[in-house]
Amino acid sequence: MSKQKIKSLKPPAFCWDCQYNIAYLTDNRCPECGRVFDPNRKTSYLTNLINPKHPSFNILFIVFCTIATLVVMVPYLNVLNIVLLFATIIATVAAFMDDDHSYRTTSIFALIYNLMLTILALFILYKLSSL
């Protein structure tokens, strides 16, 4: 098997079979599943993911922040902010364990945002219970 250098693909480029990110590879074979692709033929690889291997963390964080903002305004329903904070912590840990670093800024922002909303929610609950 000859291992000739090939022109590497520019992102977005993903394997047809396993959706592995094949951009910048110097081999025309997917390192994950072994499927061969031709960099000169756009039909031999995917340029967008319908079912991404990794969840789209950015959308997840936006959803968490949006729900957290909505529930904090509803008396007694704002206990859900604690649940959302835990969900954000889990997603932040997952984002930091992922090789893709693009989620990290969003994850830290979402974590601080939902932490502040949870403190606000607890403060509102305290005020409601002491009336």
Ligand SMILES: [Zn+2]
């Ligand atoms: Zn593959």
